[in-house]
Amino acid sequence: MQTPDGSRPAPTPAHPTPDKRHLRTALAGLTGLLLGAAITAATASTLWPHTPTTPLRPLEAAPETDPVRSGNLQFDTTGLRCGITTIVGTHGEHWAKGRLCRIRLTITSQDSVFGQIDNEIHRLALDDGTELTLDREATQIKRQPLRTEVAAHGTITYDLWYDLPRNRHPTALRVRANDTEPPATIPLPRRDWTEGSA
Template sequence: MRRLLPLLLLSLTACGAEPAATPPPTTTTAAPYVRTPLDCSKLTVTPLTVEPGIGYIIGTHAEWLPKGQYIRIRVAITNTDSTFHTTRPTDYQLDDAADHPHQTSVDAMEIKRQPNELNIGAGNRLEMDLWYDIPVDTQPKLLRDNTCTTTIPLPG
């Protein structure tokens, strides 16, 4: 009986004890992404191929029809600096033959699992696809970097 007494007292003490107050979780928000003029001078965007007239896309989890036609532009982005730089596909708009600007298609970019933001390491080159949904009665003309206010001619 004497052996059980300390165990009994310990369990009674544990039942009456109030739980320790846990501090509230801290939330940290990342600083919003901002490209700088340094990023513009150190990243080179080179369109490799342009594939117009795509009538639908199929991915691992969805298939989708465009409002007009999908345009796939394969680009190589090269970082010529000794540190990493960041870019986003939404920074590049496609101007069509009628000089109308088109942003990347959110649906097509998600279905084809293209990244929303790219961190490109020092001296690295990255290839990716930019997907646009433009009217059927027009053709792609050039890429425009909205952040750096530069134009990028398309091949062909």
């Protein structure tokens, strides 16, 4: 067959050109990867519905509690470990008077200005009704803040350290945005903790 100008049209290739074959192969591979990732995510969410967004450290548990609010700050516990007998810092070891508890705390600002945070006003409630203040020595050895700030609409995560009497168990963490705001209570799970160092 000829075109109106008398020339013959170029023959249509029976098979895709090498470039098109490579493109199709790559697209098929990408589709397979995306499908595999979706299946894996769906399976994980079914088997482990409370998987935390931050990976847990050895012997640490996810408290699985809802965030609470005090003032313009939102508080969430994302990791808990108790039964710690000794901690290791850059300058040596520190032994607990009883047993240390480490609570990973995530704070989110709901304000348009910096939020000042004094971690020494938070309290750890125990099963005998007493409340503990932050253990300053463990906090400093592990280089966690006694006082810090969070950016406007920002988020910050760090550990709170408490030294409990040997046979006591934590029941709740009471957090406050500042000393003029009422505390908000985060319940903590009761567990039998494996003792060890951190």
